[in-house]
Amino acid sequence: MRSSYRFALAGIAAATLFAAGCSSSSSSASSSGSSTNWATETSASAGGGMNALVAAAKKEGTLNVIALPPTWANYGAILSAFTAKYGIKINSANPTGTSQQEVDAVKTENGTAKAPDVLDIGMAVALANTNLFAPYEVSTWSSIPTAQKAPNGIWVQDYGGYMAVGYSSKFGTITSLNQLLGPQFKNAVALNGNPTSANAGLNGVMMANLAEGGTADNIADGVSFFSKLKAAGNFSPISATGATIKAGTTPVVFNWDYLNLPSYVGVSNWKVFIPSNVALGGYYAQAINKNAPDPAAARLWEEFLYSQAASGGQNLWLEGGARPVEQAAMQSNGSINTAAASKLPAVTVTPTFLSPTQATDAANYLAANWAKAIG
Amino acid sequence: MAVAATTETGARPSWSGRRPSAPAWAGTVPFFAYVGVFLLWPTGIVVVDALKNPNGSWAFSNISELGDPLVRGYFIGSFKLCLLSSVSGAVFGAILAYAVASGNPDGMVRRLYLAISGVLAQFGGVTLAFAFLVLLGPVGLLFHASWYFDFPWGIGLIYTYFQIPLMVLVFLPAIDGLKVQWREASENLGASAWQYWRYVGGPLLAPAFLGTTLLLFANALSAFATIEAWENQIAYIVPQQISTALSSEVGLSNVNVADLLALGMVIMVAIVMTGYALLQRRAARWLR
Amino acid sequence: MAAVTALSETPAAASAGRPSGMQTRRRRRLNVFRYLVFTVFGLFFVLPLLAMARFSLEGAKLGTWSLSAWRQIASFQGIGVPPLLSAIEITLELAAITCVVTLVLLVPTMIWIRLRVQWLARTVEFLCLLPLTIPAIVLVVGLGSIYNRIQHYELSALMLFWVYVILALPYAYRALAAGLNAIDVTTLSEAARSLGASWFTVIVRVIAPNMRQAILNALILTASLVLGEFTIAYLLLYDNLQVELYSISRSTPNAGVIFSTSFAALLFAFVLLLILSYAGRLRRGRG
Numbered sequence: 001m002r003s004s005y006r007f008a009l010a011g012i013a014a015a016t017l018f019a020a021g022c023s024s025s026s027s028s029a030s031s032s033g034s035s036t037n038w039a040t041e042t043s044a045s046a047g048g049g050m051n052a053l054v055a056a057a058k059k060e061g062t063l064n065v066i067a068l069p070p071t072w073a074n075y076g077a078i079l080s081a082f083t084a085k086y087g088i089k090i091n092s093a094n095p096t097g098t099s100q101q102e103v104d105a106v107k108t109e110n111g112t113a114k115a116p117d118v119l120d121i122g123m124a125v126a127l128a129n130t131n132l133f134a135p136y137e138v139s140t141w142s143s144i145p146t147a148q149k150a151p152n153g154i155w156v157q158d159y160g161g162y163m164a165v166g167y168s169s170k171f172g173t174i175t176s177l178n179q180l181l182g183p184q185f186k187n188a189v190a191l192n193g194n195p196t197s198a199n200a201g202l203n204g205v206m207m208a209n210l211a212e213g214g215t216a217d218n219i220a221d222g223v224s225f226f227s228k229l230k231a232a233g234n235f236s237p238i239s240a241t242g243a244t245i246k247a248g249t250t251p252v253v254f255n256w257d258y259l260n261l262p263s264y265v266g267v268s269n270w271k272v273f274i275p276s277n278v279a280l281g282g283y284y285a286q287a288i289n290k291n292a293p294d295p296a297a298a299r300l301w302e303e304f305l306y307s308q309a310a311s312g313g314q315n316l317w318l319e320g321g322a323r324p325v326e327q328a329a330m331q332s333n334g335s336i337n338t339a340a341a342s343k344l345p346a347v348t349v350t351p352t353f354l355s356p357t358q359a360t361d362a363a364n365y366l367a368a369n370w371a372k373a374i375g
Numbered sequence: 376m377a378v379a380a381t382t383e384t385g386a387r388p389s390w391s392g393r394r395p396s397a398p399a400w401a402g403t404v405p406f407f408a409y410v411g412v413f414l415l416w417p418t419g420i421v422v423v424d425a426l427k428n429p430n431g432s433w434a435f436s437n438i439s440e441l442g443d444p445l446v447r448g449y450f451i452g453s454f455k456l457c458l459l460s461s462v463s464g465a466v467f468g469a470i471l472a473y474a475v476a477s478g479n480p481d482g483m484v485r486r487l488y489l490a491i492s493g494v495l496a497q498f499g500g501v502t503l504a505f506a507f508l509v510l511l512g513p514v515g516l517l518f519h520a521s522w523y524f525d526f527p528w529g530i531g532l533i534y535t536y537f538q539i540p541l542m543v544l545v546f547l548p549a550i551d552g553l554k555v556q557w558r559e560a561s562e563n564l565g566a567s568a569w570q571y572w573r574y575v576g577g578p579l580l581a582p583a584f585l586g587t588t589l590l591l592f593a594n595a596l597s598a599f600a601t602i603e604a605w606e607n608q609i610a611y612i613v614p615q616q617i618s619t620a621l622s623s624e625v626g627l628s629n630v631n632v633a634d635l636l637a638l639g640m641v642i643m644v645a646i647v648m649t650g651y652a653l654l655q656r657r658a659a660r661w662l663r
Numbered sequence: 664m665a666a667v668t669a670l671s672e673t674p675a676a677a678s679a680g681r682p683s684g685m686q687t688r689r690r691r692r693l694n695v696f697r698y699l700v701f702t703v704f705g706l707f708f709v710l711p712l713l714a715m716a717r718f719s720l721e722g723a724k725l726g727t728w729s730l731s732a733w734r735q736i737a738s739f740q741g742i743g744v745p746p747l748l749s750a751i752e753i754t755l756e757l758a759a760i761t762c763v764v765t766l767v768l769l770v771p772t773m774i775w776i777r778l779r780v781q782w783l784a785r786t787v788e789f790l791c792l793l794p795l796t797i798p799a800i801v802l803v804v805g806l807g808s809i810y811n812r813i814q815h816y817e818l819s820a821l822m823l824f825w826v827y828v829i830l831a832l833p834y835a836y837r838a839l840a841a842g843l844n845a846i847d848v849t850t851l852s853e854a855a856r857s858l859g860a861s862w863f864t865v866i867v868r869v870i871a872p873n874m875r876q877a878i879l880n881a882l883i884l885t886a887s888l889v890l891g892e893f894t895i896a897y898l899l900l901y902d903n904l905q906v907e908l909y910s911i912s913r914s915t916p917n918a919g920v921i922f923s924t925s926f927a928a929l930l931f932a933f934v935l936l937l938i939l940s941y942a943g944r945l946r947r948g949r950g
Contacts, residue, residue, distance in 0.1 A: 092910075094898075095909075095910055095913045095914065104804075105898075105900060108810070112811060112814040112818070113818060241918070242916055243718070243922075245918070246918040246919075266915075
């Protein structure tokens with residue numbers, strides 16, 4: 001019994017090592033053979049041109065991305081298109097991570113082969129963590145508006161949308177936010193996340209703020225609108241998801257317009273409206289990990305995302321209902337997918353974008369007052 | 376007992392003299408080494424970070440933030456929810472465990488309940504909260520419970536769903552340990568069922584019951600996926616605030632605050648454990 | 664004595680003889696109690712599961728039925744995400760390794776402490792409660808540096824077992840403690856030692872067999888923990904069963920997939936645990 005016990009113990013140890021060895025993923029190839037170290041290149045031309053970049057990326061063979069849900073802004077199609085075009089395998093981790101979790105993953109996985117190569121994050125998190133990124137200017141750099149990129153390319157905005165209200169068609173047609181205070185919306189109105197921690201939630205409150213006549217510097221009117229909603233019994237404390245929408249638990253949702261598409265929400269009788277006096281825009285930003293395990297693949301991915309080709313990233317995002325950052329340039333040079341562009345919800349006023357200070361002020365105000373307002 | 380005494384103080388068997396005498400606690404070294412690396416070290420990092428500023432300098436005054444009324448509210452909320460779900464889970468779970476234990480030890484019913492309990496004890500999160508939402512929520516299938524979003528009753532009920540199976544699984548061996556002969560003996564002496572439980576069964580089960588209730592308390596403490604799915608607009612309990620501090624997208628992220636709150640939770644459990652140890656000592660007096 | 668007890672019974676039962684009459688009446692009351700308890704609790708546990716099942720079978724419009732949510736589990740071919748089968752395989756291996764390591768770590772330690780180092784008992788009890796007090800999202804902050812070092816050597820998700828054992832400690836400890844309490848460890852070990860047994864034999868061949876139910880329950884708890892563990896694997900970017908199911912549910916706008924995947928995971932774990940419960944043949948102690 002004693003010897004068989006020891007044998008079993010050894011067997012377990014051996015099995016562990018054996019199984020671990022069998023299923024360990026191969027580490028990505030280092031670019032030690034090539035002459036360019038893509039980790040420090042700041043543009044494709046500086047590194048020897050697009051062809052050199054493509055060759056180096058293919059040699060690396062993998063790309064680690066994080067927090068890219070396939071149904072979000074058509075990322076599923078973008079990931080497939082990239083792999084189909086270049087044959088590079090994509091490891092997509094943590095599909096519903098927040099921007100902060102993406103940055104945390106970069107720090108935790110630093111130096112391993114699993115670290116994320118590229119990030120798609122909210123502006124607040126991007127601005128707070130520029131020490132983790134590598135500067136890079138894509139080939140279409142000039143098509144990106146100056147206000148939407150960092151001067152050295154340490155972060156670049158990629159796509160965005162306007163905050164909108166999605167609702168079930170059983171309510172008819174909604175044209176103004178004040179209609180939501182009516183009795184037929186009992187327990188019906190929900191946000192996408194808690195405004196004190198989620199970007200979409202904060203912007204939802206800010207949109208109400210602007211629609212009610214407030215300014216981007218002070219979110220108090222937005223908080224009082226939701227207070228009124230709560231007093232009327234119309235505010236739902238549940239975070240809206242596809243499941244709650246389908247079950248009819250949250251039939252009215254404040255969310256980005258590209259996340260309020262019937263195809264994303266999964267319910268066919270879903271309508272969207274943006275208040276006529278407000279267009280609150282929010283864009284996400286791309287960044288490359290300074291210590292990316294696959295630096296050439298990371299840069300090729302960025303080139304793909306910003307390419308204006310018919311099947312390039314910008315048009316694919318447009319098909320997902322998001323507004324690509326190069327939209328204005330693409331509309332003038334005709335490379336835009338006009339059919340997809342026409343499907344975007346109409347916006348009649350000048351868009352407002354929160355500056356970093358305005359966003360921080362709003363966040364601090366919410367941290368202090370939100371719980372009281374809707375408690 | 377006399378047999379034990381002679382082997383302790385009398386002549387020991389011959390083999391005991393051969394080996395060098397290592398201290399008795401040496402046998403626990405593997406356990407402490409493992410726990411030291413994979414539990415104490417990460418906990419130590421968390422505790423150290425709790426007392427630092429975001430820029431890395433020491434800030435022992437952070438501890439005083441635990442006394443902030445807002446923060447105290449979170450801890451009280453956590454305590455209320457954990458107490459409610461652990462006590463109700465313990466009581467109902469004990470009843471269910473007794474029902475399972477008093478059946479055929481090899482029967483299908485016991486196996487089924489063991490397997491179901493195992494599965495449901497770890498079941499929680501989004502799907503559990505959603506299932507209760509569609510049953511009892513504002514548009515509930517069964518009925519609309521107006522108290523569904525009352526804290527801690529609504530979420531307490533949901534927590535009980537996984538606390539009861541956990542109680543069953545952990546408490547069952549203790550009930551099995553109640554020998555049939557003791558029940559028969561007490562009945563032969565004329566005790567009623569109530570008297571049996573009050574004087575025999577109760578005291579015997581008390582240590583295990585209290586210990587498992589403590590486990591249920593701690594089990595409810597750091598659970599947060601369920602309550603996040605139940606409602607996430609108001610932070611009632613500490614883990615919700617920790618999550619905000621760790622994964623805020625609006626720039627309010629602060630790892631040190633999160634670690635400080637976690638440290639507070641450890642302190643809270645240490646306090647609860649002290650109370651539990653005192654209770655155990657009281658219960659132990661029944662036994663001897 | 665006989666008169667006192669006979670008074671509490673019906674005349675019919677009394678005529679059958681005192682002990683057996685009392686036994687049958689108690690047995691009957693016990694059975695009523697058991698069936699009542701099973702029904703009430705059964706309803707409580709089954710109703711939410713039924714609600715989940717119903718939603719997993721929901722079609723695109725409320726009121727229609729469709730199996731698409733279930734079919735999507737099998738047909739899922741995500742970009743950049745490994746298939747479901749490899750996640751299942753990894754999780755099963757993880758469960759086995761975690762169970763073994765937890766038992767090997769805890770059972771001898773707990774028995775040893777009970778026998779020889781009682782002053783460490785409270786410390787171990789507190790340590791075995793600590794993993795539950797720290798939320799997984801915070802634990803990962805501390806674990807990050809350790810796993811970073813591990814990942815330099817070994818990227819396989821099997822490395823999760825190191826932390827899973829820690830997560831299983833609270834549950835396994837309580838189940839084993841309940842079993843240890845019920846047996847007289849001191850007498851058993853004294854008797855075995857006086858017959859010449861080594862400590863190893865005492866632990867493995869004398870005491871452990873008396874804790875069969877407790878060990879089995881600890882195994883069930885550990886296995887179900889590994890099968891249901893999500894947060895740490897998710898935050899450390901590993902792919903286990905729950906993370907895989909979550910990826911599947913988030914890669915399609917069909918909300919029913921969340922429920923079909925959850926329900927499938929529950930059924931899978933249930934079948935596994937049922938099989939596991941046959942592993943321990945139980946015999947009620949006769950003495």
